[in-house]
């Protein structure tokens with residue numbers, strides 16, 4: 412009887428498979444999405460931490476903290492229940508999504524040059540079709556990771572890139588999302604930006620098309636990823652499991668990739 416996982420275990424031990432961390436550090440200045448105040452929309456808590464004890468009079472042998480943040484803080488998972496279009500699906504929250512959702516192949520669409528030339532760049536269906544002409548069809552169940560090198564903006568202000576009219580960062584043309592959800596049946600998409608949509612996505616039709624159409628199709632999202640430049644275009648496996656929050660819409664998440672060393 413063959414067990415393919417034994418080969419994976421041996422490859423992890425030898426270094427033939429390496430593990431790449433795609434997650435940012437959670438800290439008080441981790442950038443979070445702030446919605447336009449003029450709509451009166453309520454906003455999320457930033458990450459904060461309070462020390463309970465640290466080998467001291469409050470607890471002589473132990474160190475631990477209380478933490479507080481919104482579900483959509485730092486590198487995080489978006490479950491289909493996050494959006495109104497996904498509210499009626501079954502098993503659509505962080506605690507009910509099938510665990511197989513959390514382990515999937517990934518492809519990386521490198522739009523670095525386009526994002527550098529235009530901070531409001533919108534990735535189109537044609538862009539994905541051109542990518543497929545080089546790298547092959549995007550496999551079913553894949554995570555589609557949208558590389559922009561946006562995560563290299565280490566200063567929160569430049570990362571959020573907020574101006575009077577809101578944030579400016581790359582996103583998606585709606586037809587690209589429909590293509591991935593319906594014709595490629597992906598697990599979801601992941602971005603390097605604060606959310607999965609463009610900074611100016613409130614003005615798109617539909618509003619926030621990645622959220623609207625992906626979650627409407629019972630698909631997921633990942634945001635604030637980093638180190639996508641360490642992944643091959645195809646052939647890596649992504650592990651992204653949200654905290655099992657009852658009826659949760661998402662959660663901060665340690666996203667890692669298994670990558671073959673010889674490419």
Ligand code: MN
Pocket residue numbers: 483487488489606607634661
């Ligand atoms: Mn989110």
